[in-house]
Amino acid sequence: MIDKLLQENRFSFYAPFFRVFICIYLLKDIIIMWQFNDIIYKGNSFAYPNLSPFLETFNINTHLVRENFNVFYSIYILLILLFLLGIGKRITVFFLFICIEITQNLAWITLNGGDNILKFAILYFIFIDSYSKYSITPLKYKSEYSRQIGNLLSNLGGYSLCFHFCLVYLVSALHKINADVWFNGVATYYILGSERFRGTPWNVALVKNGFFVTLTTYGAVIIELFFPFLVWNKRFKFLLLIAAALLHLGIAIFMMLYDFQILFILILGFFITNKEWTIIHQKISHNLYSLKTFFIKESSIKF
Incomplete structure (x- = not known):
């Protein structure tokens, strides 16, 4: 089974499409929420940040983000566009995940279950190779060994998203039964x-x-x-x-x-x-x- 995971990126057809969808989805949210930035995200917001363990671990100061929100948002939009074009690859996705984690913690009162799984989908895309299509340049591997490791990471990331989705369904069903x-x-x-x-x-x-x-x-x-x-x-x-x-x-x-x-x-x-x-x-x-x-x-x- 491991050998099969090494030989082929099993998500190379669909992952690029989903990458583009994620970027359009995030840009749409930015456009819709733009008129509410002052009361949701900026320094005079009524919503107190609900810090996640991730932000606490890296000691990210959300109050500083609120005070410099326009700068933060510009970086956030730039990262979305870079991800859309396939520039920066996994490094871009990592920083985009951090920005989404910060954004969701600032606006936790507006979130739903879709926002939660979207955040994890982007986390998995740090490992998923989605650059075979709709990207300026494909992800290049220096050797056959690195290509196999890349396939393994991509497959594990894709299956993690599938297992996560199944877990959401299972937990939801068990709660409904009770x-x-x-x-x-x-x-x-x-x-x-x-x-x-x-x-x-x-x-x-x-x-x-x-x-x-x-x-x-x-x-x-x-x-x-x-x-x-x-x-x-x-x-x-x-x-x-x-x-x-x-x-x-x-x-x-x-x-x-x-x-x-x-x-x-x-x-x-x-x-x-x-x-x-x-x-x-x-x-x-x-x-x-x-x-x-x-x-x-x-x-x-x-x-």
């Missing part, structure tokens, strides 16, 4: 019926349907409980990936939790191998080409 509303199959009734999560005009009608409430409540628990164990099985993998994607898509539509769910859906791509992604890409390209050819023929006939 909660009365989930155990009794009525959690969806209280969630979708809440004014806070009323994402569509159909929410009120749907929570009155007992079959829908029971199915969605137990369905969410079953997906989260069995996903960590069965997603590694080729028979069940794509069935579970589709089910998980639909679960998060439903949460995004009916509960208006968009960022959180988009991030989780895209992390599912790490469970698909390079070979499987290549086949999917070829099929999509073939279908798009066939569709293009069809429209060209149709327009030629009409002309």
Whole structure:
């Protein structure tokens, strides 16, 4: 197994795409939060920093960051752009992780579960080689031995992200099982019926349907409980990936939790191998080409 991990970067197809997504995601957050910088991040903020063990270990002074926030933010944006272009490679990702850790600690009151796993995804990208595509230059190895070590680190980083995702699902499922509303199959009734999560005009009608409430409540628990164990099985993998994607898509539509769910859906791509992604890409390209050819023929006939 170790020999297989040494020979090939198993995430070389999908990791570059996810790297670009992370950068766009972070830049989007900066744009959205820009008007709130004074009250969230800067010296007159109402939110007191909740220091993490990481920041305490490196003795990073968040008060100093608040007082010089514009300088810090400029460095943060520069690191995102460098990561987007693939400049600096692992060193850039390391400093970007530190900046995100600082930013999240300054604005801890605004965070959700998606922000938490995003931070860890960037931590894993210190090891994942995502520079084979969408990068100014690929990551170069001086020898075959260094290339194999690079593959090993990249694979361990990618699988760590997958295992972390599975752990999130498993812990969530175990907590749900021990909660009365989930155990009794009525959690969806209280969630979708809440004014806070009323994402569509159909929410009120749907929570009155007992079959829908029971199915969605137990369905969410079953997906989260069995996903960590069965997603590694080729028979069940794509069935579970589709089910998980639909679960998060439903949460995004009916509960208006968009960022959180988009991030989780895209992390599912790490469970698909390079070979499987290549086949999917070829099929999509073939279908798009066939569709293009069809429209060209149709327009030629009409002309």
